[in-house]
Amino acid sequence: xxxxxxxxxxxxxxxxxxxxxxxxxxxxxxxxxxxxxxxxxxxxxxxxxxxxxxxxxxxxxxxxxxxxxxxxxxxxxxxxxxxxxxxxxxxxxxxxxxxxxxxxxxxxxxxxxxxxxxxxxxxxxxxxxxxxxxxxxxxxxxxxxxxxxxxxxxxxxxxxxxxxxxxxxxxxxxxxxxxxxxxxxx
Amino acid sequence: xxxxxxxxxxxxxxxxxxxxxxxxxxxxxxxxxxxxxxxxxxxxxxxxxxxxxxxxxxxxxxxxxxxxxxxxxxxxxxxxxxxxxxxxxxxxxxxxxxxxxxxxxxxxxxxxxxxxxxxxxxxxxxxxxxxxxxxxxxxxxxxxxxxxxxxxxxxxxxxxxxxxxxxxxxxxxxxxxxxxxxxxxxxxxxxxxxxxxxxxxxxxxxxxxxxxxxxxxxxxxxxxxxxxxxxxxxxxxxxxxxxxxxxxxxxxxxxxxxxxxxxxxxxxxxxxxxxxxxxxxxxxxxxxxxxxxxxxxxxxxxxxxxxxxxxxxxxxxxxxxxxxxxxxxxxxxxxxxxxxxxxxxxxxxxxxxxxxxxxxxxxxxxxxxxxxxxxxxxxxxxxxxxxxxxxxxxxxxxxxxxxxxxxxxxxxxxxxxxxxxxxxxxxxxxxxxxxxxxxxxxxxxxxxxxxxxxxxxxxxxxxxxxxxxxxxxxxxxxxxxxxxxxxxxxxxxxxxxxxxxxxxxxxxxxxxxxxxxxxxxxxxxxxxxxxxxxxxxxxxxxxxxxxxxxxxxxxxxxxxxxxxxxxxxxxxxxxxxxxxxxxxxxxxxxxxxxxxxxxxxxxxxxxxxxxxxxxxxxxxxxxxxxxxxxxxxxxxxxxxxxxxxxxxxxxxxxxxxxxx
Numbered sequence: 001x002x003x004x005x006x007x008x009x010x011x012x013x014x015x016x017x018x019x020x021x022x023x024x025x026x027x028x029x030x031x032x033x034x035x036x037x038x039x040x041x042x043x044x045x046x047x048x049x050x051x052x053x054x055x056x057x058x059x060x061x062x063x064x065x066x067x068x069x070x071x072x073x074x075x076x077x078x079x080x081x082x083x084x085x086x087x088x089x090x091x092x093x094x095x096x097x098x099x100x101x102x103x104x105x106x107x108x109x110x111x112x113x114x115x116x117x118x119x120x121x122x123x124x125x126x127x128x129x130x131x132x133x134x135x136x137x138x139x140x141x142x143x144x145x146x147x148x149x150x151x152x153x154x155x156x157x158x159x160x161x162x163x164x165x166x167x168x169x170x171x172x173x174x175x176x177x178x179x180x181x182x183x184x185x186x
Numbered sequence: 187x188x189x190x191x192x193x194x195x196x197x198x199x200x201x202x203x204x205x206x207x208x209x210x211x212x213x214x215x216x217x218x219x220x221x222x223x224x225x226x227x228x229x230x231x232x233x234x235x236x237x238x239x240x241x242x243x244x245x246x247x248x249x250x251x252x253x254x255x256x257x258x259x260x261x262x263x264x265x266x267x268x269x270x271x272x273x274x275x276x277x278x279x280x281x282x283x284x285x286x287x288x289x290x291x292x293x294x295x296x297x298x299x300x301x302x303x304x305x306x307x308x309x310x311x312x313x314x315x316x317x318x319x320x321x322x323x324x325x326x327x328x329x330x331x332x333x334x335x336x337x338x339x340x341x342x343x344x345x346x347x348x349x350x351x352x353x354x355x356x357x358x359x360x361x362x363x364x365x366x367x368x369x370x371x372x373x374x375x376x377x378x379x380x381x382x383x384x385x386x387x388x389x390x391x392x393x394x395x396x397x398x399x400x401x402x403x404x405x406x407x408x409x410x411x412x413x414x415x416x417x418x419x420x421x422x423x424x425x426x427x428x429x430x431x432x433x434x435x436x437x438x439x440x441x442x443x444x445x446x447x448x449x450x451x452x453x454x455x456x457x458x459x460x461x462x463x464x465x466x467x468x469x470x471x472x473x474x475x476x477x478x479x480x481x482x483x484x485x486x487x488x489x490x491x492x493x494x495x496x497x498x499x500x501x502x503x504x505x506x507x508x509x510x511x512x513x514x515x516x517x518x519x520x521x522x523x524x525x526x527x528x529x530x531x532x533x534x535x536x537x538x539x540x541x542x543x544x545x546x547x548x549x550x551x552x553x554x555x556x557x558x559x560x561x562x563x564x565x566x567x568x569x570x571x572x573x574x575x576x577x578x579x580x581x582x583x584x585x586x587x588x589x590x591x592x593x594x595x596x597x598x599x600x601x602x603x604x605x606x607x608x609x610x611x612x613x614x615x616x617x618x619x620x621x622x623x624x625x626x627x628x629x630x631x632x633x634x635x636x637x638x639x640x641x642x643x644x645x646x647x648x649x650x651x652x653x654x655x656x657x658x659x660x661x662x663x664x665x666x667x668x669x670x671x672x673x674x675x676x677x678x679x680x681x682x683x684x685x686x687x688x689x690x691x692x693x694x695x696x697x698x699x700x701x702x703x704x705x706x707x708x709x710x711x712x713x714x715x716x717x718x719x720x721x722x723x724x725x726x727x728x729x730x731x732x733x734x735x736x737x738x739x740x741x742x743x744x745x746x747x748x749x750x751x752x753x754x755x756x757x758x759x760x761x762x763x764x765x766x767x768x769x770x771x772x773x774x775x776x777x778x779x780x781x782x783x784x785x786x787x788x789x790x791x792x793x794x795x796x797x798x799x800x801x802x803x804x805x806x807x808x809x810x811x812x813x814x815x816x817x818x819x820x821x822x823x824x825x826x827x828x829x830x831x832x833x834x835x836x837x838x839x840x841x842x843x844x845x846x
Binding site: 011012013020021025028032033034035036037038039041047048058059060061062063064065066067077080081083084087088101102104107111121125130 | 194195198328329331358359361362364365380458460461464465466468469508535536537540557558559560562563564566567570572573575576577810811
């Protein structure tokens, strides 16, 4: 893998920090050097939360706008807010029932940006735990070649860093992964 | 993938610093929490347990205390460290200046975390400039890995010259998470070193006459340290070769200089800005040498001078202010903050750095890649009505209940001095009018009272301060206010923890930094009484009616002939710290169909769980985040927010009425 730059976005309380750890730890277990920038402090109280993740690349903590390969967003408006981070040809995975605002469609096409959306919050509610939408979205994203992290390693990471509710987390990961596989094959 | 020799772990910048401290034999570590520094001490606790090292760890009552406790340990001969945020160093500045003169014994590392941006601070001040004024050497790490490694350099330098040293991280380093090898460097001494405090009053209690000598000595030490920094591997040139390999030894450096490569532009960078500059130059496809400075004070003048001499133009990138640039004796070739090339406020984001480098390089005749910004897309995104997500108090936060009652009792015309903590967000509820620094809620109220008395302004003055902040800096101002006869209401929002920074204990908690039991626990009401306050009431702000009555009594006391400062302790644990009280006694609510979307509750109560529909027709409760505290019932004037239990009865009533 050459350098992979990922932006992870959402709101305080949506578990952005946790799913950043999930991906970064998995990349590290695969032997890559990893650099992450997290949001702490006051923004965590309901504000916009963003993580920058760099796998196998620069030690600068932040991703420059226009250079991210992937945008993972827990909320469609946060996806739109952070769209300028993506490079042309980049990929968005978003927790949304109906994709992104129509206003951006034309630009997504022009920049050849792929959008894959999944109603992860709804699926999480069906599992009975709203807070697990982040893990579902993670499973969904790794089903695509754009985010080349093997699901097997991700499962190991979940086991390692989510000792509480491990089974539920694995189940959430699986549900997301299967959803990604099926849309991916279509 | 996991090789036992090079086992990697994802480590937060602050924890990397902590790991460095523990593995280098730091024996006393103290701190007062403050973003972005808060995880350093927690990290020391984690690693001392993990590595079975004896380290005394303390969440001190404030930064001055933290500084002096660690300083004494150093004077006794042990390695010691104090961690704080940049404005915390202001609080500890008194001992900082004095300690620089007197010096230290055991290695003493001061770790003030700066906050370019600022993301969560009152100011963007540069602790390196504080160091420059106090005459304390500085290490400026660029990554978590480097911060961890620099702890060793810092302890060694501190001990060699018997000076305190500063290791200065910034937010983006503190909150970076990097994969680090976890084999632990053995401490210089696995055992507690057999040292002890050696009495020497001429030094440790020096009078002004000796202080002059100490100052002369300090200047000599700094000159020697500068000479050492000129040779230090922490300062090196990254030449623009295909695969940039840094670390030029002195000899190699001379070789590069000897070859007299003629370049138009060079870059000097320190801290996080170093890697940002490297990344930007790669993205711009510009082959530009960078001098990486790891020790910005005292500046290695010889090394820097030789580097500058190679170029027509040298860009200086450092955060958040100008420490390197200010120390340059001659700045005719320098492009930085002083000539306006680098913005004089705000963070050096990759966008800021690449834009300014592109400008300088294009001006010097270089051809660089075009900007990576898609202006069209950015313009569109800026024009969209995306929701503004300002930080808000959490659902169920008892501060909200207190602020809401306060507004109901005193209205919007009262003067509300506020303070530093989660409850600074009371400004959203229009119940915080001033924020200066830790403890200023009390002093500002005192000052407003005296000023208002002179000008005949009779508005009520009602201050709010948190428990941790009151203990940090509120007690002394309260003594002052009582003694000078000020009249105001002070509300201590006691949520039993230091909530904003991640629930660190205060002296009013029954446990210490490492989780062990505190045998003595401070009583806030007793302390308030001891300050001379005659009106002290402790009450739960969730009982809004009672709380409002007590507010009225408190105000009356503050106005009574024999009255004075009245203190209310709003007593309820942070709902994140201790969710049990809400969980065990829930009061779920619903919003009835009559809701007309008038927005009163959304604006006046501002709970994130009260959500106005996009079409503005009504407000819904977001049950994903609602904690069932029931505190919003009173936030609808029209009575449309009601307990779920009552709502369940209504349809039956309606139904039975219909059958009649």
